[in-house]
Amino acid sequence: MTMTGPVQLSMTDGVARVTLNRPDDGNAITLDLARALAEIVGTIAAAGSRVVVVTGAGGTFSTGGDVVDMAAADDIGAFVYELATTFHGALADLADLDAVIIAAVDGVAAGGGLGLALCADVVVASERALFLTAYEAIGLSPDSGASYLLPRVIGASRARAMSAVGLRLNADGARDVGLVHEIVPSAHFDDAVQTLATRLAARPQGHMAASRALFRGADPQEFRRHLDAEARAISAAAASPDATRLIREYAVRARRSAAAAQRRAERSRAA
Template sequence: MTAAGEDTVLSVTRTGDVWRLTLRRPHAGNAVDQRLADAFAATVAELVAEDEPQLVVLASEGSQFCTGGDVTAVATAADPGAYLVRLAATMHDALEALRASAHIVVAAVQGAAAGAGLALVLNADLVVASEQAVFLSAYAGVGLTPDCGVTHLLPATVGPRRAAELTLTGRVLTAPEARDWGIVNTVVDDLSGHLDALLEQLTAGPRWAQSRTLRLLGRDDLDFHDHLAAELEGLAAQIALPDTVQRLHRFIDRR
């Protein structure tokens, strides 16, 4: 699958079970307007219809990853309030559906990830950043409060005090700082090359086990007893898969 055309704001390319979602508004810093949000939501709807876990790459064209919501589109709308609420609600529905799915999301970040761009990063399972990437909240700079899950995901990722600093003071994190804060997994000088190597590694792995592991890691709603029960349920589901049996026998043969 490939979404093409000069006016395409979101390019979607599928190779096997790897989906690349590329933001294509480089002239606007890949800021999210309603058209891009609608395209993103439509693609997520296709993704959640998949029966097997997919690898989903969030990337972008140009020098910036995503500079947030399109402030110009909001400010110049006939009804800025209605436009903003619809824009945020569209992204919220899509991100909630994507997080609830079995898919594994990888963000590849160059340039600025600000506002909604930071949210896309926080909603990913793994994040690879170029050395030139920067990360910031940006909401306070335009007098708005965060959306797209930032107030839930950011403190869970970096802690409440660092989350307060990032959202209230306008601090900009370099890529190494974002790695140290736990927002980024890896900082590289060859973003494309490292991303390809990571996808190759993930593709060769046990996809359902990968997906279930991520879901278990994210279950902060369970006490220890219930978490152990969820782990047991996951093991029972995995051992019933032919792929797991094959991997077990290959492991024994190697030994």
């Protein structure tokens, strides 16, 4: 079975492969992508896949929420709340799957992309992977479960510092603090992830949702409540004058950068 769009899904032999599919925009998270992910997670649950591989197209995992979309909204706070709650619903449903979740991170995992990677049970990274919170650069608080999961993975003090100063972790650094479980050369990345997924799909995985909840704190609703709190906090932050200014300034730079890249590509084709 295959589904296409801003998120692609393929399922075979008990393995569901979910690919964020906006490579020209760093697989940034839009409302359409968040809604597609929620639908796909529902499809996976109905199919009973034993392993879910989450990855991104085009050499990037995900750069996080689409700031250009945020900047275009009349009410940025309200828009960010809708985006966060939609994406969070998909992440909460992902956490309820009786399947091993593997994040296959090749390239940048930032903001909501970092949160998505943290939702996985196993993180496999290429040597060019890069992990960062990114929220602080535009005056926002964490979402996508990052403030809940990151302290549990790397420790509360290190997680707070990572967010406060915008610390970036490369693949080796992320492995050193426990965020990444295996680093695989890019040339062998897809094969290594598929080998792991196939091996895990041969085992019964009907215990995974309960195991995941126990490791996170026993209460299966705690993660959902925390996601709700994150959505409220990031919406309030986005509505502030400072964040609104930073979001709009970022969007202007992003549009200029995209236009320059398009001009370079056109010159290259003409030559």
